[in-house]
Amino acid sequence: MSSAADTSKNYLNHEKGLWSWLTTVDHKRIGIMYMITVLLFFAIGGAFAMLIRLELFAPGGTFEAQVYNQFMTFHGAIMVFMVIIPGIPAFLGNFVLPLHLGAKDVAFPKVNLMSWYCLIVGAIISFISLFYHGADTGWTFYTPYSIQTDNGTILLVLGAFVMGFSSILTGVNFVATTHRLRCKGMGFFQMPLFVWGLYSTAILQVIATPVLGITLLLLAAEKIMGIGFFDPKLGGDPVLFQHFFWFYSHPAVYIMILPAMGIISELITAFSRKVIFGYKAIAFSSVGIAAVSFFVWGHHMFVSGQSELAGVIFSFLTMLVGVPTAIKTFNWVATMYKGSIQFQSPMLYALGFLFLFTIGGVTGIMLATMAMDVHFHDTYFVVAHFHYVMVGGTLMAIMGGIYYWFPKMFGKMYSELGAQLSFVLIFVGFNVTFFPQFILGAKGMPRRYHDYPEAFSFLNSVSSIGSWTIGLGFIVALIVIIHGLLKGAKAPDNPWGAKTLEWQTTSPPPHENFYTDPVVTGGPYEYR
Amino acid sequence: MAGHHQLNFKVLRNTLFALLSLTILTVLVAKPVSGFDAGMFNFVIAMGIASLKAGLVLAYFMQLKDDNKLYLGLMISCVFFLLLFFGLSFIDIISRAPVDSTL
Numbered sequence A: 001m002s003s004a005a006d007t008s009k010n011y012l013n014h015e016k017g018l019w020s021w022l023t024t025v026d027h028k029r030i031g032i033m034y035m036i037t038v039l040l041f042f043a044i045g046g047a048f049a050m051l052i053r054l055e056l057f058a059p060g061g062t063f064e065a066q067v068y069n070q071f072m073t074f075h076g077a078i079m080v081f082m083v084i085i086p087g088i089p090a091f092l093g094n095f096v097l098p099l100h101l102g103a104k105d106v107a108f109p110k111v112n113l114m115s116w117y118c119l120i121v122g123a124i125i126s127f128i129s130l131f132y133h134g135a136d137t138g139w140t141f142y143t144p145y146s147i148q149t150d151n152g153t154i155l156l157v158l159g160a161f162v163m164g165f166s167s168i169l170t171g172v173n174f175v176a177t178t179h180r181l182r183c184k185g186m187g188f189f190q191m192p193l194f195v196w197g198l199y200s201t202a203i204l205q206v207i208a209t210p211v212l213g214i215t216l217l218l219l220a221a222e223k224i225m226g227i228g229f230f231d232p233k234l235g236g237d238p239v240l241f242q243h244f245f246w247f248y249s250h251p252a253v254y255i256m257i258l259p260a261m262g263i264i265s266e267l268i269t270a271f272s273r274k275v276i277f278g279y280k281a282i283a284f285s286s287v288g289i290a291a292v293s294f295f296v297w298g299h300h301m302f303v304s305g306q307s308e309l310a311g312v313i314f315s316f317l318t319m320l321v322g323v324p325t326a327i328k329t330f331n332w333v334a335t336m337y338k339g340s341i342q343f344q345s346p347m348l349y350a351l352g353f354l355f356l357f358t359i360g361g362v363t364g365i366m367l368a369t370m371a372m373d374v375h376f377h378d379t380y381f382v383v384a385h386f387h388y389v390m391v392g393g394t395l396m397a398i399m400g401g402i403y404y405w406f407p408k409m410f411g412k413m414y415s416e417l418g419a420q421l422s423f424v425l426i427f428v429g430f431n432v433t434f435f436p437q438f439i440l441g442a443k444g445m446p447r448r449y450h451d452y453p454e455a456f457s458f459l460n461s462v463s464s465i466g467s468w469t470i471g472l473g474f475i476v477a478l479i480v481i482i483h484g485l486l487k488g489a490k491a492p493d494n495p496w497g498a499k500t501l502e503w504q505t506t507s508p509p510p511h512e513n514f515y516t517d518p519v520v521t522g523g524p525y526e527y528r
Numbered sequence B: 001m002a003g004h005h006q007l008n009f010k011v012l013r014n015t016l017f018a019l020l021s022l023t024i025l026t027v028l029v030a031k032p033v034s035g036f037d038a039g040m041f042n043f044v045i046a047m048g049i050a051s052l053k054a055g056l057v058l059a060y061f062m063q064l065k066d067d068n069k070l071y072l073g074l075m076i077s078c079v080f081f082l083l084l085f086f087g088l089s090f091i092d093i094i095s096r097a098p099v100d101s102t103l
Helices: A018-022 A027-055 A065-101 A109-131 A153-180 A193-225 A238-272 A279-295 A297-301 A308-336 A345-368 A370-376 A380-410 A416-442 A454-487 B009-028 B039-061 B069-095
Strands: none
Touching (some): A027 A109, A065 A109, A065 A153, A065 A380, A109 A153, A238 A279, A238 A345, A238 A380, A308 A345, A308 A370, A308 B069, A345 A416
């Protein structure tokens, strides 16, 4: 049993000094290192977003078209490869997964640390490309332009390739951890739903990410050695690049959203004080979404020159994703029904997720319909759609998760009022930014252009003002977190009265997570 | 280690001989070497032999034949997703309108 002296020691003060952090194999410390790096990258990617919206605030040029293309490329590449993909699995997943399972660490702790270094090395290579002319292809690196442009595409591609290893290593680790390190009494159906989300994500990371690596290597081989994979002049097929790219990058959308859905399951059940409705349906729908995500990549290519037959098949298959996604959404709403809902900041973010992700999902069905996509393709409608999914979905879940597990991570509480203020600013700012873009897109405003006709001016100005409101909201959130770290009240072990295992240990947890090995005797959400 | 299967030397040796034999067969059925030409089936024959060799490596060298069926399932699912990628991409490539089409 633990003594008072034991509980004063935790993973934060178990070892001291910068070197102890840089060489740590403790999943919690690696999770915190991911948090710091992801937040830093988010600030950089967010700064590029602000510059994009500054350019688009009014017609006419503030920046040159080429510079705008570089802003757009780096905003996309940073947010996708450095923020949203590692954001939940590598940061929150690393911290929470072993705690959720009642384990002392992940299955391969040293591989876990290596995955962080892969992210850092890949990110450094990518940022070098920023100063070496700057890549301007967009984050999708579409051929044939990416083969022809002389700018820093190769370095950015190489950086994304290295970061892919980070994702694969995390996926391998999480699959092995989930299979091998569950505590006594915990079968697959006693696992928290966040674990189901991470597990499904990990399978995607392991299966899909190597395809991105191969694609980027083929692109580099063509660009450096002139081997004709994608360039028609060399006998290649540019549409084949899109097949390769989206075979990874559409499942990558689910790498981003599946763990977010796992967090939302945790938040809704904890703050409704009610057992989750349809546990198995939610768990299996995570696996179902992961599986179906591999069948649908061609919906990104309806106007690429892809055949009509392939387009019809992909259009039909894409609709299937809506089924397991809707199952989750209905079950979350049913969980809240007659629950004792507490509107604390993590729950506000969960409700924000439900509202925004539903809009993103429904507009996704519109875009999956081939006849509509021909009209909407490459317009701001698409930009609005995927931001409602990526930001309205994933980022809302990350923020909710940070506030939910903050007391466990640092043993401190944050200002609830400040957290709620940041939520209101982000939520309102988000809708002011992106809802007008649905209208702009429907009216035909193309994406990726640095200028536009006067007719689009008003809605673009509104959108830019909204983006600054989001920026203010995140600054408030950062202040709340820093204030909580420095001056927050001591957190109890279980401030939310939640039932999963991480709340049964101290805040912050000890080096090996639990003082005695946990034994599970029931489900993860036995509220009432 | 506990839980690991004993490596049977005879099985591994026979597998090695089978792989070497199939490699020789691959060379023998190559047109530039033997003059053997099955036309459009050249590719099918070459890929068939290669797939058989891959199957032997998976079953005996990687011990998937006698190991936990979960690992076999994971392997099969990887092959399935690879075939899915090839299959759906080829549906596009073979059904595209010709370049000089007026569509």
